[in-house]
Every structure is written in structure tokens, then in C-alpha cells.
Amino acid sequence: MEFEDFGISNELITDLHEHGIVKPTKVQEETIPHIMKGRDVLVQSETGSGKTIGFAIPTIEKIKPIGRVQALVITPTRELARQVGEEYVKFSKGKGLGVAIVYGGVSINPQIEKVREADVVVGTPGRLLDLLRRNVLDLGGSNYLIIDEADRLLDMGFIDDINAIIRFMPNQKQCLMFSATINSRVLGMMHRYQKDAVKILLENVLERGILEQYYYNIKEREKISFLVHLLKTEKCGLTLVFCNTKSKTRLVASVLKRNGITAECLNGDMTQHMREKVMGQFSTGKIDVLVATDVAARGIHVEDITHVINYDLHDDADTYTHRIGRTARQGKKGTAIILLSEKDYWKMDKVMDGHRDLIDKREPGEFEMVKLPPRRYTGNRRFNSNRRGFRGRRRR
Ligand code: AMP
Numbered sequence: 001m002e003f004e005d006f007g008i009s010n011e012l013i014t015d016l017h018e019h020g021i022v023k024p025t026k027v028q029e030e031t032i033p034h035i036m037k038g039r040d041v042l043v044q045s046e047t048g049s050g051k052t053i054g055f056a057i058p059t060i061e062k063i064k065p066i067g068r069v070q071a072l073v074i075t076p077t078r079e080l081a082r083q084v085g086e087e088y089v090k091f092s093k094g095k096g097l098g099v100a101i102v103y104g105g106v107s108i109n110p111q112i113e114k115v116r117e118a119d120v121v122v123g124t125p126g127r128l129l130d131l132l133r134r135n136v137l138d139l140g141g142s143n144y145l146i147i148d149e150a151d152r153l154l155d156m157g158f159i160d161d162i163n164a165i166i167r168f169m170p171n172q173k174q175c176l177m178f179s180a181t182i183n184s185r186v187l188g189m190m191h192r193y194q195k196d197a198v199k200i201l202l203e204n205v206l207e208r209g210i211l212e213q214y215y216y217n218i219k220e221r222e223k224i225s226f227l228v229h230l231l232k233t234e235k236c237g238l239t240l241v242f243c244n245t246k247s248k249t250r251l252v253a254s255v256l257k258r259n260g261i262t263a264e265c266l267n268g269d270m271t272q273h274m275r276e277k278v279m280g281q282f283s284t285g286k287i288d289v290l291v292a293t294d295v296a297a298r299g300i301h302v303e304d305i306t307h308v309i310n311y312d313l314h315d316d317a318d319t320y321t322h323r324i325g326r327t328a329r330q331g332k333k334g335t336a337i338i339l340l341s342e343k344d345y346w347k348m349d350k351v352m353d354g355h356r357d358l359i360d361k362r363e364p365g366e367f368e369m370v371k372l373p374p375r376r377y378t379g380n381r382r383f384n385s386n387r388r389g390f391r392g393r394r395r396r
Contacts, residue, residue, distance in 0.1 A: 006032045008061045011094050016057070019090065025050030030200045032058050035176060040197040042177045042190050046325040047080075047149075047300075052087045055176050059144050060088065063119055065096040069137070071144035072169065073122040074162060076152040077298045078103035078272060079279065084148060085122035092120065102127045105272035112136045125153070125161035132168050139168040145193070150179040150186050151318065152298055159189075166193065180325060181318045211328035214360040215338035215348075222369070223339050224252060227311060228259045229367035230337070231289060237306035238282065241291040242323050244312040251373070252311060253291040259370055263289035266296040294319055300326060310338040315347040 003013050003024055016022070024032065027049045034041050035058040045051040055073075063070040073088075075081045085101030092099060100114035102123035108130065115121055115137045121128070131137035145166065147153065153162060175194045179186045182201065190197055218226050231239065243249045246267035253265035264278045264287050275296065282290045283302045290297075294314065305327045314320060327334030338359070340348060351359075 001029045003057075006058070007036055008032075008057060012057060012061060012091065015091050015094050016053075021053065025054075027051050027200070028054045028057075031055070034198045034200075035059070035174070036061070038174060040175045040177075040194040041200060042179070042182070042186075042194065042197045043200040044180070044182050045178050045200075046180050046322075048325065051148075051178050052084050053091075055146050055148075055178065056084070056087050056091060059120070059146070059176075060092045060095060060097065063097065063144070065098070065119055067098060067117045067119065068141045069115070069118055069121050069139055070142055071120045071146065072128075072139060072142050072165075073120070073146040073148055074128065074153065074165065075122065075124060075148045076156050076158065077295070078105060078124055079275070079300060080149065080298065081122050081124050088120050088122060102131060104130075125158040125165060128165050129161050132165065137168075139165075140170065142169050143173045145169060145173050145175045147175070147177045147189070147193075149298070150177050150189060151181045151183060152179075152322070154185045154189065155318075156295070162189075180322055183318065210332075211324065211334050211336060211358075213324065213336045213338075213358050214362045215340045216362055216364045218339050218341055218364055220341035220343055223311065223341060224255050224372065225370045226339065226364055226367055227252070227309065228256065228261065228370050230309070231256070231261050234307070234335075236288070238285065238302060238304055239289045239307040239309060240297060240300070240302075240305050240323075240326050241289060241309045241311050242297065242314075243291060243293060244314060246293055248312065249291045249293055249296075253289075254373060255370060256289055256291070258373075261289055262287040263291055266290055266292040268293065268295055270296075294323070297326070298322070302326075304332065306334060308334070308336045310336070313338055313340065313344040313347045313351060315350055317351050320351045 001024055003016055027043060027045045031041055031043050031054040035055065043051065059071045073084055075084055081101055081103045085099055088099045097119040098117045099120045100111060100118035102111045102115060102121060104124060104127045115131055121137065177190060177194065241252060243252055246269050249265035249267045253263045256263035264281060266275060266278050279300065281287045308324050308327045310323060324336035327336060
């Protein structure tokens with residue numbers, strides 16, 4: 001199938017070709033024809049599958065440059081809002097559509113100016129709601145609603161915000177939902193907002209051969225040393241390391257740096273400016289390793305991540321699927337590794353649920369211990385709730 005078969009304009013096709021997009025991906029093949037026919041779709045798709053063009057191209061085709069919002073895209077994170085918004089900007093230039101990308105953490109005033117003239121708005125729930133409540137965003141003429149990474153929006157607790165945003169939209173609209181996993185909550189959202197949606201469920205792409213998955217049994221206190229060893233001995237390209245807490249991302253990145261590995265952390269404590277800087281360093285290969293929390297890493301689209309390392313395992317299989325989906329994209333090979341310590345065993349059962357036959361065990365072999373930074377004392381004895389004082393004993 002070719003883009004020409006979808007009934008989209010020649011100008012748009014030329015634009016796609018100029019950006020090296022010549023042949024539709026599987027998601028695009030399966031999705032674009034339904035959207036063009038006006039159907040609602042629920043699409044199981046990962047970042048990297050080409051889903052953005054899958055919904056951007058047909059919506060760009062259908063809307064007009066009238067300076068009134070006709071399409072709204074809701075994304076869970078700022079990074080994803082930017083990525084999706086930039087795809088819209090790229091492919092709607094020829095048609096002269098106005099695109100506003102809105103998210104929190106930066107000044108609202110330039111965004112207010114943009115949304116006033118926009119035909120397409122792409123944004124995160126909090127900022128969208130803020131703009132709606134200030135009466136600067138008018139969704140009364142918005143006939144296209146795109147909910148991107150629906151599962152993650154729900155995981156992040158945005159359901160009330162989304163419901164509130166959708167109340168500002170007309171009842172008659174085409175609703176397109178994209179989600180890496182289709183769970184009961186996503187289906188609940190589908191029933192609420194979609195009419196007779198076409199469900200497009202893609203086959204499991206996590207096949208052996210494309211994505212290699214394995215785990216090492218390793219003591220918690222030896223994990224960091226083993227990680228240093230692994231990064232130095234495995235042929236890793238760009239590597240994404242997942243930790244479950246922000247403080248852990250800082251600790252791990254700092255130990256890696258002390259041991260000669262170019263690494264940075266990415267977490268929700270960092271300013272938007274810092275996050276963008278680090279993402280830029282990673283995507284251009286200035287640093288080899290990004291140590292991130294799930295929220296911060298969500299929506300990262302960096303080509304050619306060769307390894308995803310679960311430094312901490314998450315207790316839910318969907319998150320594991322999201323994490324490993326950062327590698328082995330577009331037919332390229334990738335490796336997903338779990339460092340499994342005594343505190344992770346109970347989680348492994350859950351993760352193994354969907355991947356049991358695909359994750360192999362490997363032996364860590366011998367490796368050197370690295371020096372850890374001195375442990376800082378974080379408690380505050382003075383404010384110990386024990387009113388007898390920090391010694392904990394009543395003087396007699
Ligand atoms: P996405 O899954 O939307 O994040 O897209 C992942 C990447 O694939 C983006 O950099 C797109 O520009 C690129 N891409 C999307 N569709 C195609 C296509 N049909 N051919 C080549 N690259 C594509």
C-alpha cells in the first residue's frame with residue numbers, strides 16, 4: 001500500500017516524500033483509511049510505530065486554515081506534546097495551518113497568542129484546562145479529538161482533566177485513540193467517547209531476534225558495580241536505564257560519570273529547560289547513557305536506542321512493556337536487560353506474565369566493585385517524633 005492509496009492530496013504526499021516518508025508503516029496502513037472515512041479508531045501502537053503520522057496526516061488533510069481550532073491532540077507529557085506538535089507543524093506548513101503546542105512548566109503568554117489563531121492544538125491536560133478556563137482556548141469548533149498514549153494518560157491520573165476538557169468540545173466529533181496497551185480502563189474510555197470504533201490491535205512485535213531480553217540475578221548493593229561493568233563490556237550504543245525513583249536516577253548517573261561513562265539523569269525534579277538539554281545531548285549521542293524515571297522517559301523518541309536496562313524493575317507488566325518499547329524500533333535490533341535483586345523477585349512474576357518465554361537468564365560472571373559516593377545522612381533526629389529526644393531514653 002502507498003500513501004497515494006489513501007485519498008490524501010498530492011501536496012501532502014510530496015511533503016511526506018520530501019521528509020523521507022515514502023512507504024506507510026503498518027499502523028499507518030491500517031489506520032489512515034478508517035480515519036479518512038470518518039470512523040473512530042482505537043489503535044494499539046507504540047511510539048516508534050509511525051502512529052503520529054497515522055493520525056496527523058488524515059487530520060491535516062481534513063481541516064482548513066481558518067484560524068479556529070478544529071483538531072485537539074491530548075498527550076500525557078510535554079516531550080510528547082512537542083514531538084507530536086512538531087510533526088503537525090512540519091506537514092501542515094504547505095496548507096498554512098496554525099499549530100499551537102501547549103504544556104506546563106513554561107510561560108503561558110506566548111501559548112495564549114498561539115492558540116488564538118490555531119487550527120490544531122496539541123497539549124498536555126493541565127495546560128489545556130488552564131487555557132480553557134481562561135477562555136482563551138475555544139474548542140467549540142473542534143471536530144477531531146486525538147487521545148495519544150491513552151493508557152499513560154490514565155496511569156498518570158489525568159482522567160478528570162480529560163473529561164473536563166472534552167466537555168468543552170462538540171458532541172459530534174471524530175475521536176481517535178492511541179495506546180500502547182489496551183486495558184480495561186482504556187476500553188472504558190473508548191466506550192465513553194467513541195462511537196462504533198474500529199479496533200486496530202497490532203501483533204506483538206517483541207519477537208526474539210528483534211528484541212533480545214534477559215536478566216541477571218544480582219545483589220542490590222552490587223547492582224551499580226555490575227551496571228558499570230555491563231556498560232563497559234557490552235557493545236552498548238545509546239542506552240536508557242530505568243530507575244523507580246528520582247533520587248536513584250541521580251545516584252546512578254553520578255556513579256556512572258565517576259567511572260568514565262558519559263551519562264545524565266532525567267527526572268521530574270528537573271526544569272523543562274534542563275530536561276530538553278539532556279534529551280538533546282542523548283539524541284545527538286553526546287552522552288551514551290540516560291538514567292530516567294518512567295514519567296520523564298515517557299514519549300522519548302530517540303532513534304537507535306540499542307539497550308534498555310531495568311536497574312529497578314517495575315511491578316507492573318505494562319510499564320515493563322513501555323520501557324522495552326524504547327528500543328528495537330522500526331525493525332532495528334535491541335536489547336532489554338533486567339538487573340534482578342532480592343527485592344525484585346516478587347515483581348518478576350508479574351513481568352514474566354506476558355514475556356515468560358522471551359526472557360532468558362544470564363550469569364553475571366566476575367566484575368569489579370566500584371566506589372560509592374559517601375552516604376549522606378538524610379534523617380533529622382531532632383525532629384524525631386519521639387519526644388524523649390534523639391537518644392530515645394527518658395532520663396531518670
Ligand atoms: P512515531 O511512532 O509517530 O513516534 O514515529 C516514529 C518515527 O518514525 C518518526 O521519526 C517519524 O518521522 C518516522 N516515521 C513515521 N512514519 C514513517 C514512514 N512511513 N516511513 C519512515 N519513517 C516514518
